[in-house]
Amino acid sequence: MSEIKLIPLGGVRENGKNLYVVEVDEEIFILDCGLMYPESELYGIDVVIPDFSYLEENRERIAGVFLTHGHEDAIGALPYFLQKFDVPVFGTELTIALAKLLVEKNSLVKGYDDFHVIDEQTEIEFDKAVIRFFKTTHTIPDSVGIVVKTEEGSIVYTGDFKFDQSATSMYRTDFSKISDIGKEKVLALLSDSSEAESYVENVSDLKVSEEVLETFQNTDGRIIVAAVASNILRIQQVMDAAYRSWRKVFITGKNLEEIVETALNLNKLQLPSEDLIKPVKDIDKYRDEEIVVLETGSTGEPIQTLQRMAKGNHPQVNIKDGDLVYIVTSPSTKMEVILSTTENMIYRAGGTVKKITDHLKASGHATPNDLKLLINLIHPEYVVPVQGEYRMLAAHAELAHEVGMSYKNILIPGKGDVIEYKNKRIHMSGQVSAGDTMVDGIGIGDIGNIVLRDRKLLSEDGIFIIVVTIDRKKQKIVSGPTVMTRGFVYVKENTQLIEQSSEEVREVVEENLEHNKFEWGTLKQEMRDALSKFLFDRTRRRPVILPIIMEVSNKKRK
Incomplete structure (x- = not known):
């Protein structure tokens, strides 16, 4: 009798960063390895990835990583994962190709080449489980769900999916396969x-x-x-529409060019005409009514790039009178304010805006009827909602209850929660480390709450630097105090405030110099305290205060 554990290290009570651990006795199977783009309060952070601490503690037990599709919420953390682990990675043809692109761009991953291409017919046998796959519909080809088949029943993980009866063969869900899975015992559906x-x-x-x-x-x-x-489906629709309306497509951005080239080479993106795509440098050779500019941002969200185009700062294409900006993605709710600002900028530049979401609900994710249909096809004993904020998981739980699932058979986990199946019973049995790891430049995990707090303060109230040079032997100030400030006040119009700040510091330093055994740390802290109180009383602001103390050397040179 096998002992089974399900541990989400990301992807629950948040959008993105999907990583789910399935343990079957001593074997660990990792389902997806994604990242999340930062919220606005994570100043300067590039991406957020899962905490790999638990996996590092159990690295010898990891059997492999199994990927559902090629979007960054499923594969984006793979380069950071492969810096620490040397385990095989399994995915469909396009998913592996895109994963290789990400890994090759990361200079810290050296020589890894343990990728394995699978399809919906593949079965991989391990000591305690068999891994199987089934085809799903999403906004990128080669999307699959994953089945971890054990002697206690199967664990089914959908990845991102939806049901679309009119989907083309490249994107069509294999309902027959899903139905066959449901005829066997399904222990849990993620x-x-x-x-x-x-x-x-x-x-x-x-x-x-x-x-x-x-x-x-x-x-x-x-x-x-x-x-x-990475929304290959939408790019295909744009290519088809451009061809049928006698337009040429001009691609901006290296990231998009690489993805399009990869999809074309694998026949996952099909051009209706060989001369449909033209280089951006030739755009002036065509009339406006013959042009489609296809752009994305470097991190996947194209909104910031549109702002550069509206400001006239884009190196290739800028918005002019008569342009239509057609937004064919569905921005997340946290992008609504930025999107509204961007629309205003586009109109000021002479363009107009149309969003595909103005008239259509076009998402790559399952809506309530899809979710209920899947549960009825799979017949799971337990449902574990994943991939979404808590309110989404709770809504999914209610849908499961609507189709007859008992609430006691629906588990809404948090990051790091251990769902254990043992002795024919499933329950929450504890927690493992599962925080967020911040990536800033080449630094991974070296940014914590204290640094983020300082960045927040700097963005709100600026920095106040006070420099003073002392002669401790003669017990006097040699130079200063000198004030420098950025982002706090306009110095030329606040000379009195600056002068009074210097006097506050002078008093603190002179008082400390009277004691020959004063401590540098104590002096700096007293300078901070005095300045912080004075500046808050005068301005109601709290800048980051940085005291710099230099000491004159009294040693004679030979």
Whole structure:
């Protein structure tokens, strides 16, 4: 009788950073290895990845990493993971190709080449489990769900998915395979919750294609399409519409070019014409009504790049009178304020804006009816909602209850929660370390709450630097105090405040110099305390205060 544990190290009570651990006795199977883009309060942080501490403690037990699709919420943390672990990685053809792109760009991963391409027919046998796959529909080809089959039953993980009866063969869900899985014992279903609280069902991708084509045919000027680079389905729809409306496509951004080239080489993206894509340097050779500019941001979200185009700062294409900016992605709710600001900038630059979400509900994630249908096909004993904020997981739990699942058979985990199946019983049995690891430049995990707090203070109230030079032997100030400030006040209009600040520091330093055994740490802290109180009383602001003390050397040179 096997002991089974399910441990989400990311992807629950948050959007992105999917990483789920399935333990079957002594073997560990890792499902997805994604990242998350930072919230606005994470100043300067590039990406957020899962905490690998638990996996490091159990590295000898890891059997492999199994990927569901090629989006960064599923594969983005792989380069950081492979810096620490040398284990095999399994995924479909396009998923592995995109994963290799990410790994090759990371200079800290040297010589790794243990990738294995699978498809929906692949079965991989391990000592305690068999890993199987089933085809799903998402906004990128080669998306699959994963089945971990054990002697106690199967653990089914959907990854990102939706159901679309009109999907083309490259994107079509294998309902027969899902039904066959449900005929066997399914112990637990880990299912996508991103759209569980939606009141509107997704339109078919056929309707989306028609909407894109109609927009292209009814626009006279240039069309600048903003899309997520890895949304291959939307890029295919843009290519098809451009061809049918007699337009050429100009691609901006190296990230998009690499993804498009990879998809083309694997026949996962199909060009209706060989001369459809043109180099951006030739854009002036074509009339405005013949042009489609396809752009994405370097991190996947294209909104910031649109701002550069609106300001006239983009190195390749800038927005001008008569341009239509067509946003064919569905920005997250946390991007709404930025999106509104960007729209205003586009209109000021002479362009207009149209969003695909103005008329259509076009998401790559399962809506309530999809989720309920999946549960009815799979017949799981337990449902574990994953991939989403807590309210989404809770909405998914209610949907499971609607189709007959008992609340006691629905578990909403937090990061690091251990769901254990032992002796025919499932329960929460504890927690493991599962925080967020911040990536800033080449630094991984070296940014903590104290640094983020300082960055927040710097962004809000600026920095106040006070420099003083002392002669401790003669017990006097040789130079200063001199004040330098950035982001706090405009110095030329606040000379009195600066002078009074210097006097406050002078008093503290002179008082300490009277005692020959004063401590540097004590002096600096007293300078901070005095300045902090004085500046807050005068300005109601709390800048970061940085005291710098230099001492004159009294040693004679030979």
